[in-house]
Structure formats: structure tokens, C-alpha cells
Amino acid sequence: MTEFEIVWQQCVMLIKEQGIISDAEYNTWFRNLIPRANNSKMEVVAGNRLIHDFINKKYWAKVSSILQELNNGTEVDFIVDKPVAAKITQEIGNSSNLLVKAEPVLEIESVAISRSKNSIKPKVEKEVLTQLHQSTKLNKDFTFDSLIRGNSNQLAYAIGMHITQDPGNRNHNPLFVYGGVGLGKTHLMQAIGNEIYRKNPNAKIRYLHANDYIQDVVKASMRQGFDELKRYYNGLDLLLMDDIQFIAGDKTKTQEEFFYTFNNLLDKGKQVIMTCDTFPKNINNLNERLISRFASGLTVEIQPPELEMRVAILKNKALRSNIDLDDEVAFFIGQNIKSNVRELEGALNKVIYHAKFSRKGLSIAIAKEALIDIIASEVRTVSIDDIQKVVCDFYKIKISDLLSSKRTQLIARPRQIAMTLSKELTQHSLPAIGEAFGGRDHTTVLHAQKTISQLREKDEKIEREYKLLIQMLQN
Numbered sequence: 458m459t460e461f462e463i464v465w466q467q468c469v470m471l472i473k474e475q476g477i478i479s480d481a482e483y484n485t486w487f488r489n490l491i492p493r494a495n496n497s498k499m500e501v502v503a504g505n506r507l508i509h510d511f512i513n514k515k516y517w518a519k520v521s522s523i524l525q526e527l528n529n530g531t532e533v534d535f536i537v538d539k540p541v542a543a544k545i546t547q548e549i550g551n552s553s554n555l556l557v558k559a560e561p562v563l564e565i566e567s568v569a570i571s572r573s574k575n576s577i578k579p580k581v582e583k584e585v586l587t588q589l590h591q592s593t594k595l596n597k598d599f600t601f602d603s604l605i606r607g608n609s610n611q612l613a614y615a616i617g618m619h620i621t622q623d624p625g626n627r628n629h630n631p632l633f634v635y636g637g638v639g640l641g642k643t644h645l646m647q648a649i650g651n652e653i654y655r656k657n658p659n660a661k662i663r664y665l666h667a668n669d670y671i672q673d674v675v676k677a678s679m680r681q682g683f684d685e686l687k688r689y690y691n692g693l694d695l696l697l698m699d700d701i702q703f704i705a706g707d708k709t710k711t712q713e714e715f716f717y718t719f720n721n722l723l724d725k726g727k728q729v730i731m732t733c734d735t736f737p738k739n740i741n742n743l744n745e746r747l748i749s750r751f752a753s754g755l756t757v758e759i760q761p762p763e764l765e766m767r768v769a770i771l772k773n774k775a776l777r778s779n780i781d782l783d784d785e786v787a788f789f790i791g792q793n794i795k796s797n798v799r800e801l802e803g804a805l806n807k808v809i810y811h812a813k814f815s816r817k818g819l820s821i822a823i824a825k826e827a828l829i830d831i832i833a834s835e836v837r838t839v840s841i842d843d844i845q846k847v848v849c850d851f852y853k854i855k856i857s858d859l860l861s862s863k864r865t866q867l868i869a870r871p872r873q874i875a876m877t878l879s880k881e882l883t884q885h886s887l888p889a890i891g892e893a894f895g896g897r898d899h900t901t902v903l904h905a906q907k908t909i910s911q912l913r914e915k916d917e918k919i920e921r922e923y924k925l926l927i928q929m930l931q932n
């Protein structure tokens with residue numbers, strides 16, 4: 458490791474510790490930055506302008522002053538250098554082994570439409586375009602126009618738009634979008650697909666859920682042939698794979714096939730986009746090679762929408778259905794339904810139907826009546842499982858590690874925090890909590906509580922993280 462790489466690592470550690478960036482921000486913005494020497498001066502290199510400009514605006518003042526301090530007062534440059542980033546990405550790519558070898562035949566729903574522009578006669582053009590769009594399996598309604606932008610998804614949105622201008626570029630290939638349930642990952646991914654299709658209807662685009670891919674591999678293996686499977690997927694210009702966590706587990710053949718297709722598309726400069734419920738490293742039972750390949754492009758998180766965004770989504774949905782939704786009713790729904798956008802939409806539909814069938818106008822009173830059950834269940838009872846999942850997501854560790862006997866601080870501290878939260882937010886007894894954390898004794902839980910309570914008093918960062926976790930769990 459060079460001197461500047463060490464300085465960079467120290468800097469990253471400090472900016473994380475000082476709360477200048479969160480883990481999610483690190484993964485999205487900082488992970489692929491490259492520290493290097495230029496005439497004995499240090500410079501930090503971003504792989505593209507988008508990342509450079511965002512960091513420059515939001516973080517660089519603080520980051521550069523820390524770097525300067527670590528560098529004995531010498532200034533550090535922050536630049537964009539595409540070739541360097543591309544070279545590094547390529548190196549990561551080349552270090553993975555390609556899986557090859559295939560055998561014959563599988564019928565995959567193929568697109569029996571000529572994609573040659575010349576063959577499209579004007580009078581059937583519209584019909585052909587419709588069929589071309591159908592072959593992509595994209596939902597026409599999932600566009601950038603209908604995707605509301607807010608703090609929780611603005612980065613993902615910007616990256617998505619950027620990709621439509623230059624699909625396949627190594628700097629954002631693959632794109633890995635992750636986040637909780639119903640937060641708009643599929644919508645964003647399909648918006649990218651729809652926009653690329655709009656620009657070029659002849660592009661071979663395919664959206665699919667990971668389960669459909671598994672089905673294709675199963676069919677291929679039943680017919681003892683993978684040639685057609687390979688031909689189809691390797692012939693795509695844009696592959697959009699939803700909920701990629703589903704290919705984890707014991708489906709070795711699926712993972713092998715996907716790895717092959719994935720590498721093939723990337724090597725040819727074809728864009729691959731995936732969504733997932735968690736960060737690549739946290740996907741359990743997934744081949745290490747896939748994990749490292751998933752993270753080799755751009756990774757971006759979508760978070761739960763804040764109140765203003767929830768209200769904007771509600772107003773937009775109502776508008777699209779020609780319904781006039783008062784701000785105060787939208788605020789009432791938005792304040793009470795916080796979990797995810799899918800539930801928000803469900804709640805809006807419920808209120809609209811309630812108003813329609815009771816022949817009353819849309820008002821807060823009607824919304825209250827319609828949502829009485831949902832509002833009651835939104836005051837959530839938190840379970841130990843919820844706590845373990847949220848804490849693991851937050852600290853980017855695996856649940857299996859949290860429950861293991863590992864004692865490194867990286868695992869032990871989140872474990873103590875999760876135990877303390879379990880005592881504070883659930884009705885479970887100390888022995889029950891100990892049991893749920895890999896069969897530990899109740900005295901371990903007591904000890905964790907004491908440690909965390911002391912740490913919260915003297916360590917601002919722990920205090921802030923603890924409060925944030927409570928907020929996330931009760932939201």
C-alpha cells in the first residue's frame with residue numbers, strides 16, 4: 458500500500474467517525490475514489506464527473522482539510538480521470554474467472570419481431586413498436602416522469618438519468634440499486650429501461666425478476682441444454698434484474714449461469730442493472746465472485762421517503778388519476794403512513810374508494826375513517842428480528858455474524874447495541890433476548906446494556922447512532 462493510500466484510508470476512517478459521511482454515503486460516493494501521487498503531490502481521482510461534482514459540492518471542503526492535515530499541510534487535488542477509473546474497474550473485472558462451457562437447447566420466450574428499422578412499414582410501425590416494448594417486459598407507467606424525487610432517492614435518480622445517456626459505460630456498469638421494500642427500486646430500474654427504449658426502440662432490453670431467471674435456468678437444465686438460454690441473455694443490450702437476492706442460496710447452477718451472462722454482457726459494454734434488498738456484501742449465500750462483481754460498478758441506496766416526498770408522491774398519484782387531493786388530506790395520509798411507498802399508494806386508494814362509496818368528498822375525516830386499521834398497525838410493534846435486521850443493515854454486517862461467537866469490535870459493538878435496543882423496544886425478558894442472540898446468557902445482555910448506556914454518555918457518535926436506530930425502527 459502506498460503512502461497516499463494509507464493517508465486516504467485514515468481520512469475515510471476519520472470522516473466516518475466524525476459523522477461527515479454515513480456508511481451509505483461512503484458506499485455510494487467514496488468507495489471507488491482512487492488516491493494516487495502526482496509529482497509527489499497527492500491527488501484523489503473520481504471516475505466520473507457526476508461523482509466528482511457531488512462530492513466537491515457537499516463534502517470536499519471538510520475532506521480536503523482533513524487530508525491536508527494528514528499530509529503535513531500540503532494541499533490535495535481532487536480530479537476526474539475516466540481512464541484511470543476504467544482501468545481499475547477493468548482490473549477488478551479481469552481478476553474474476555469467467556465461467557464458460559454450455560450445452561444444448563432451451564426454449565425461451567423469444568422475440569419474433571424483426572428489429573431492423575427498414576422492415577418497419579409506416580402503417581404497422583405503431584403496432585411493431587408496441588410489440589417491441591412488450592418484449593422488454595417493461596411497465597410503461599414506470600418512467601422518470603412519474604418518479605418523484607426527494608432526499609431519499611435523488612442520488613439514485615440522478616445516476617439513473619445519467620446512465621440513459623451513456624448505457625454500458627464502465628463507470629456505472631453494473632448499477633446496483635438497493636434499499637427496503639416498496640421504496641421505488643423497480644420503478645427506477647424500469648424508468649431507466651423505458652428511457653433507453655424511448656431513445657432506441659431497437660435496443661434489446663429485458664426486465665425480469667430474479668425468480669423468472671431461476672425458472673429459465675431450471676427449464677434449461679430439464680432439457681439438458683443451456684445454449685439458447687445463453688444466446689438469449691448474451692444478446693441483450695440492457696439487462697434489468699429485479700430482486701437479485703433471490704438467486705442467492707443453494708441455486709449453484711443459477712449463480713454460475715448468471716455469472717457467465719453477467720460477465721459476458723459487461724465485457725461487451727452492455728449495461729446491467731440490478732435491484733436488491735441489501736448491499737452486495739450482505740447478501741447471504743451468494744458466491745463471493747458475484748458479490749465482488751456486483752460491487753464493481755456503481756452502488757446506490759434508496760431510503761424511505763421523508764414526509765415532504767410522501768406528500769408529493771400522494772399528490773402526484775392523485776393528479777394522475779384526475780383526483781383533486783387537498784394538501785391537508787395528503788399531509789394527513791403522509792404523516793400516518795411512513796413505512797413505504799407501496800403502502801402509501803394503497804392507503805390513498807383506500808381513501809379514494811371510501812370517499813366514493815360513502816358519497817362524501819375527500820376530507821381528513823374520511824381519510825381517518827378509511828385508514829383506521831392501517832394507522833393502528835403503523836404504530837408498530839418492533840420484534841427482535843426487526844432490530845437485528847436494521848442493526849445489521851446499518852453497520853453492514855451479516856446477521857449470521859451478529860449471532861455468532863465472534864468478538865471483534867466490528868461485530869461485538871453492533872451486537873451490544875442490538876441487545877440493548879431489544880430490551881428497550883420489546884417486551885422480551887433478558888434470557889429471551891440472550892437466547893435470540895445465538896443462545897447467550899442473560900448476564901451478557903445485562904453487560905451489553907450497561908456498556909452501551911455508558912458509551913452513549915461519553916461517545917457522541919454512539920449516542921447519535923443509537924437514536925437514529927430507534928427512529929428507524931419506530932418509523
Ligand SMILES: Nc1ncnc2c1ncn2[C@@H]1O[C@H](COP(=O)(O)OP(=O)(O)OP(=O)(O)O)[C@@H](O)[C@H]1O
Nearest residue numbers: 603604605637638639640641642643644770798799
Ligand atoms: N419516488 C417515487 N415516486 C413515485 N412513485 C413511487 C416512488 N417510489 C415508489 N413508488 C411507487 O411505489 C410502488 C412500489 O415501488 P417499487 O415496486 O418500485 O418498489 P421496490 O423498492 O422495487 O419494492 P420491492 O423491494 O418490494 O421490490 C410502485 O407503484 C412505485 O411506482
